[in-house]
Amino acid sequence: MILVGAFLPWLYTPLGNFTGMNGPGMWTATVGMLALAGAIVPLRMLAIGQALITAGVCLVIPVWQFWHMFSQVGMAGWMPGPGLLLTFVGGLLCGIAAWQLWTLEAAEA
Template sequence: MAVVASLLVIVGSFLPWVHTALGNVSGINGPGLWTAYAAFAGLAGAMMPWRRVGAVHLGVFAAVALVLPAWQVVHVLGLVGVGGWLPGTGLVLVACGGVLAATAALRSWRGL
């Protein structure tokens, strides 16, 4: 599950995060760069032989993959409101990967 979460976030980091009438805003130009970095740390956490250390890696990865897309939405809402933009595919993929990473971190911490 952690490997799938990492792959979702890595792919989603490079896709458009915001669609506007003027064009798309790629995630890698902003917070998508940080989510891609965190996804590689999560991938390392998934392959750790020590379960609790891997769970901490996955927890940090999940926090980044959940907080940054939420911040992006709040930031765009503060700039332009609800009109004129749509969340992009990359934003949704990163958020879904964050949920999967949080689930994997909890399961790894509990030893399931």
């Protein structure tokens, strides 16, 4: 979700659509790759760390982007796009995955 969200429009304006790759989407795409690597790493604590880093970046950047635009012009003339939402929800899911890995009990063999 994070990687796809980085390439989709983050803002719809009368001047055109602005994708995440025109700005902070490069950061979210980078940590999206980190999340992908964390999904296949066999070390639990490393996977938790990667998920937390990804969740932090992908939750803060879309909220900041929305708040920044809202504080500049209000809601006149622009609308948040699907990329902003996909990135935020992907960060939320990474945070949930980190919490589930942290609270996971060791399986007895």
